[in-house]
Amino acid sequence: MSSVLYDTPGPRARRRNALLSVVFVVLLAALAWWIWQVLDDKQQFRWVLWQPFTTGQAWTTYLLPGLLNTLKAAALAMVIALPLGAVFGIARLSDHRWVRGAAGVVVEFFRAIPVLLLMLFANEFYNRYIEVPSDNRPFYAVVTGLVLYNASVLAEIVRAGILALPKGQTEAAQAIGLRKGQTMAGILLPQAVTAMLPAIVSQLVVIVKDTALGGAMIGYAELLSERGTLAANYANVIASFAVVALLYIVLNFALTSFAARLESRLRRSKRGTGAVLGAEETEPVRPVEVRGALATGVDQH
Amino acid sequence: MFDFLEGYDVLGAFWTTVQLTVLSAVGALVWGTLLAAMRVSPVPLMRGFANVYVNIVRNIPLTIIVLFASLGLADIFGATMGASDFKIQGFRLAVLGLVGYTSAFVCEAIRSGINTVPMGQAEAARAIGLNFSQTLRLIVLPQAFRAVIGPLANVLIALTKNTTVASAIGVAEAATLMKTMMENEAQTLAIGAVFALGFVVLTLPVGLLLGWAGKRLAVKR
Numbered sequence: 014m015s016s017v018l019y020d021t022p023g024p025r026a027r028r029r030n031a032l033l034s035v036v037f038v039v040l041l042a043a044l045a046w047w048i049w050q051v052l053d054d055k056q057q058f059r060w061v062l063w064q065p066f067t068t069g070q071a072w073t074t075y076l077l078p079g080l081l082n083t084l085k086a087a088a089l090a091m092v093i094a095l096p097l098g099a100v101f102g103i104a105r106l107s108d109h110r111w112v113r114g115a116a117g118v119v120v121e122f123f124r125a126i127p128v129l130l131l132m133l134f135a136n137e138f139y140n141r142y143i144e145v146p147s148d149n150r151p152f153y154a155v156v157t158g159l160v161l162y163n164a165s166v167l168a169e170i171v172r173a174g175i176l177a178l179p180k181g182q183t184e185a186a187q188a189i190g191l192r193k194g195q196t197m198a199g200i201l202l203p204q205a206v207t208a209m210l211p212a213i214v215s216q217l218v219v220i221v222k223d224t225a226l227g228g229a230m231i232g233y234a235e236l237l238s239e240r241g242t243l244a245a246n247y248a249n250v251i252a253s254f255a256v257v258a259l260l261y262i263v264l265n266f267a268l269t270s271f272a273a274r275l276e277s278r279l280r281r282s283k284r285g286t287g288a289v290l291g292a293e294e295t296e297p298v299r300p301v302e303v304r305g306a307l308a309t310g311v312d313q314h
Numbered sequence: 315m316f317d318f319l320e321g322y323d324v325l326g327a328f329w330t331t332v333q334l335t336v337l338s339a340v341g342a343l344v345w346g347t348l349l350a351a352m353r354v355s356p357v358p359l360m361r362g363f364a365n366v367y368v369n370i371v372r373n374i375p376l377t378i379i380v381l382f383a384s385l386g387l388a389d390i391f392g393a394t395m396g397a398s399d400f401k402i403q404g405f406r407l408a409v410l411g412l413v414g415y416t417s418a419f420v421c422e423a424i425r426s427g428i429n430t431v432p433m434g435q436a437e438a439a440r441a442i443g444l445n446f447s448q449t450l451r452l453i454v455l456p457q458a459f460r461a462v463i464g465p466l467a468n469v470l471i472a473l474t475k476n477t478t479v480a481s482a483i484g485v486a487e488a489a490t491l492m493k494t495m496m497e498n499e500a501q502t503l504a505i506g507a508v509f510a511l512g513f514v515v516l517t518l519p520v521g522l523l524l525g526w527a528g529k530r531l532a533v534k535r
C-alpha cells in the first residue's frame with residue numbers, strides 16, 4: 014500500500030517494514046503473554062467467574078437494567094437538551110446585542126465546567142432545596158447535569174450549523190419578504206438541523222459515556238455501577254469489566270458508525286445546500302469566522 | 315461571607331487538578347503523537363494497532379478506564395506505580411488513565427492535522443529523496459502541529475475538565491473536595507459557585523490564548 018507520505022516500498026524498504034512488523038508483533042505478544050500470565054496467576058480465567066454471563070441471571074438482574082438506565086438518562090438528556098440548545102444557539106445569532114451577549118455568557122459558562130461538577134451540584138441542590146423522592150434523585154441529578162452541559166454544546170453545534178448555510182438562503186428569504194423569525198423557523202433551521210444530524214448523533218456518544226459518571230459518583234444505577242454490584246456478588250473484577258466495556262464499545266460504535274453513514278449520505282445527496290456539519294469535523298474548510306464555532310462543535314471528549 | 319471555606323484547602327485541591335492536567339497533557343501528547351505516527355506508518359500492523367486502540371478507547375467512558383486503573387491494574391496486576399502510599403498511587407493511576415484516554419483524541423487531532431497538509435508538500439519531500447520518517451519529521455508534522463493548535467486546545471480543555479473523574483478513585487482534587495464540602499456545609503450555591511469559578515478560571519484563558527495562537531501560527535494557504 015502506498016500513500017502520500019511514502020513511496021511504494023522497494024526491496025530495502027520492504028525488508029525494513031518486515032523487520033519492524035516482526036519487532037512490533039514480538040512486543041505485542043510479550044505484552045499479551047504478561048497479561049495472560051498475571052490473569053492466570055490470579056485465577057481470573059476460572060470458569061466460575063465467566064459463567065454468570067452465559068446464563069440469563071447476570072443479564073436480567075444487573076446488566077440489562079443497568080444498560081436500560083444508561084439509555085434512559087442519555088435519551089432524556091438529549092430530548093431536553095436539543096430544544097434548549099437550539100434556543101441558545103439561535104439566541105447567540107440574535108441581532109440584539111443583549112440577547113447575544115447573555116446567551117454567549119451562559120453557553121460559555123456551562124461549557125467551561127466539568128459535567129461531574131454539575132451532577133454533584135444538582136444532586137445536592139435537589140437534596141436541600143427541592144422535594145425529590147430520594148430514590149429518583151440521582152436520576153434527576155444525572156439528567157440535569159447532562160442537560161446543562163450538552164445544551165450548551167448543542168447550542169454551539171446549532172450555531173455552527175446555521176452559519177454553515179450559504180448566505181444566499183437568508184438573502185433569498187429576505188428578498189421574498191420573510192421576517193427574521195420566519196426566515197429562521199422556515200428556511201434556516203430546517204436545513205441546519207439536517208446539516209447537524211451527524212454531529213448531534215455523535216454528541217449522543219458523549220452523553221452515553223458521561224452517564225457513567227453518575228454511576229460512579231452519585232449512585233445512579235446505570236451500567237457501570239451495576240458492574241460494581243455484579244462484581245461484588247461473583248468476585249469477577251476482570252470479567253465484569255471486560256463485559257461492560259464491550260457493551261459500551263458496541264453501543265457507542267454503533268452510534269459512531271451511524272453518524273458516519275448519515276454524514277456520507279448527506280454529503281452525497283443532491284438536495285439541500287451541501288452544508289454538512291461532520292461528526293468530527295476538524296478540517297479548516299470554512300471561512301475563518303465560522304471555524305471557531307466549528308472547532309467547538311466537535312469536542313467529543 | 316466566605317467563612318464556609320474555612321478549614322478546607324480549596325487552592326490545594328485545584329493545585330492537584332492542575333498537576334493532573336499538566337502531567338496527563340504531556341503524557342497524552344507524547345503517546346498520542348506516537349499513535350498518530352503509527353496510524354500513518356507504512357507498516358500495516360502498526361496502522362491496525364493504532365486504529366483499534368483509538369476506536370476502542372474513544373468508545374469507552376473515561377470513568378471505566380480510571381476505575382479499571384485502580385481496581386484492575388493496581389489490585390490485580392499489581393501496578394503500584396512505584397508509589398509509597400495509597401494517595402500517590404491513586405494520583406499516578408489517575409494520570410495513567412487520563413493519558414490512555416486523552417491520547418486517542420490527541421492522535422485523532424494530529425491525524426486530522428496531517429490531512430490538512432497538501433499532498434504536494436509530501437510529494438515534494440519524497441521527490442528530493444527524503445524517506446518516511448524524514449518526510450514526517452521535517453515536512454509534514456511541523457505544518458500539521460501548527461494546524462492542530464486549535465483542536466489540541468479543545469482536547470486540553472476537555473482534559474482539564476476530565477481530571478474531575480479522578481475523584482472516582484478518591485484522588486483529592488477539586489470535585490472530591492466539592493463533594494465533601496457540599497455534604498458538610500449548608501451553602502450549596504456558594505460552594506458550587508466557587509468551584510465553577512475555579513474551572514472557568516482554569517479553562518477560559520487556555521482556550522482564548524491557544525485559540526489566538528492557533529490562528530496566528532496556522533500555515534496560511
